[in-house]
Amino acid sequence: MGLIGTKWKPLILFHLLEGELRSGELQKKIFNISNKMFTQTVRELEKDGLIVREVFPVVPPKVEYKLSSKGKSLENILRSLDDWGLHQMDK
Secondary structure (H helix, E strand, O other): OOOOOOOOHHHHHHHHHHOOEEHHHHHHHOOOOOHHHHHHHHHHHHHOOOEEEEEEOOOOOEEEEEEOHHHHOOHHHHHHHHHHHHHHHHO
């Protein structure tokens, strides 16, 4: 739980289940996350080995995030949390 037990980490990981995303695209998918919190969260996820950050040497800068194999191993947990949340909205 220490690796994914915050407000934003599961959301970022969930959106990366479908594949790699550019930094701006990923941040737009996370409603109400500040730039500072987004940066802090992806850095922690990268440090913990759950995501991989790739920087492309182009102008303007291009940064992409994707799940590492360790991050991909959380897929069943993340999808279960999503299903649970959807069922709770129906009640």
